[in-house]
Amino acid sequence: MATPDAGDGSRFVFVLGTGRCGSTLVEEVLCRHASVGFVSNLEDRFNLPVSAGRWNGSLYRRLPASVTQKSRIRYAPSEAYRVLSREVSPLLASPLRDLVADDVTPWLGSRFQNFFDERARAQHTETFLHKFTGWPRAGFIRGVFPSARFIHIVRDGRAVANSWLQMPWWLGFEGPDHWQWGPLPDDLAAEWDASGRSFVVLAGLLWKLLIGAFDSARTLIPAADWLEIRYEDVAANPRTAFAKMLEFCGLPWDAEFERGFERHTFTASRSDAFRRDLGTDDVDRLSRILASPLAARRYK
Numbered sequence: 001m002a003t004p005d006a007g008d009g010s011r012f013v014f015v016l017g018t019g020r021c022g023s024t025l026v027e028e029v030l031c032r033h034a035s036v037g038f039v040s041n042l043e044d045r046f047n048l049p050v051s052a053g054r055w056n057g058s059l060y061r062r063l064p065a066s067v068t069q070k071s072r073i074r075y076a077p078s079e080a081y082r083v084l085s086r087e088v089s090p091l092l093a094s095p096l097r098d099l100v101a102d103d104v105t106p107w108l109g110s111r112f113q114n115f116f117d118e119r120a121r122a123q124h125t126e127t128f129l130h131k132f133t134g135w136p137r138a139g140f141i142r143g144v145f146p147s148a149r150f151i152h153i154v155r156d157g158r159a160v161a162n163s164w165l166q167m168p169w170w171l172g173f174e175g176p177d178h179w180q181w182g183p184l185p186d187d188l189a190a191e192w193d194a195s196g197r198s199f200v201v202l203a204g205l206l207w208k209l210l211i212g213a214f215d216s217a218r219t220l221i222p223a224a225d226w227l228e229i230r231y232e233d234v235a236a237n238p239r240t241a242f243a244k245m246l247e248f249c250g251l252p253w254d255a256e257f258e259r260g261f262e263r264h265t266f267t268a269s270r271s272d273a274f275r276r277d278l279g280t281d282d283v284d285r286l287s288r289i290l291a292s293p294l295a296a297r298r299y300k
Helices: 023-030 041-045 050-062 081-087 106-123 138-144 157-165 186-194 199-218 231-236 238-249 255-261 273-277 280-289 291-296
Strands: 011-017 127-133 149-154 226-230
Touching (some): 011 023, 023 127, 023 149, 023 231, 041 050, 081 106, 106 127, 106 138, 138 199, 149 199, 157 199, 157 273, 157 280, 157 291, 199 280, 226 231, 238 255, 273 280
Parallel strands (some): 011 127, 011 149
C-alpha cells in the first residue's frame, strides 16, 4: 500500500543505523535546525497530547548539548518506541526481521502515517526527522511515505560489536534464541558454531546481519533519496559531513543552526577503541568475518 505524503507538505527524513553507530549524535545535531520537527523523549515516556510537541524545537534549541547527553536526565529527540507501540503497533519497536513494504496493511499504514502527519502539522515544520536503529525498516516507511528520504549512519562493524558487548541491555550473551533479532541464518549460525560460540563473533555477526539488511533495503530506494555517511567521517570532519546532510535534507546552514552546531563536541577518540578493548585474536577474527562489508565501506 502506498499513500501520498501528507503533513501539509512536510518532508520526512529518517536517520537509520544499526545502533551504537553514532546515529544519536547525528539526529540530535540535525534537530537543532529551526525547520526540523521531531518526537521528544517526554512524548515517548508520558502520554502527552500531540499538541504538546509544538514546543519541541524551540525548547530543544535553547538547551546546551550537555542537557541532552545520554546516561543522565535529559531532554532530546527520541526513537519513541514506547509511544509508537502505544499509538501505532509494537511491531515498530522490536521486529525479529526487517520491516518491508509488504508489512504495510491498510490499518497499520494509516496509523503510522497519522502518527507522523499529526506531529508534523502540530510543530509547523518543513522537515520532520525521526531515527530508527536496528533493522532499517526503510521498505516499510516508503510503503507509507513514498517520498521519504533516508540518512544511513554506518560505523566500523568491529567498533559496533565492541560497543554492544559493553552494553547491559545487549541480549547476545543469552544466545540468538533469546535476543530480538530472530534466529541466525544458517550460514551465520555455522560461523558462530565454528568460533566456539564466541560472544565477540556473535556481536560481529549481528552487525553483518543488520548491514546486509541495509544493503538490501538500499537497492529498493532511489539513489537520490538515500545518503550513507560514515560515523568516522562525521567525527573527523563534522562541518563537511553535516553540510552534506543538510543539503540532502534541503535545509540551509543558517545562523541559528550554526549556534546549535557549536554546542556539540565531536571526537574521534573511540574510533579504534575496539583494538584496545578486545584481544588481538578477537580483532583478527572480526576482521576476517566482516571483511567484505568492511571493505565495501572503505574500512581497513
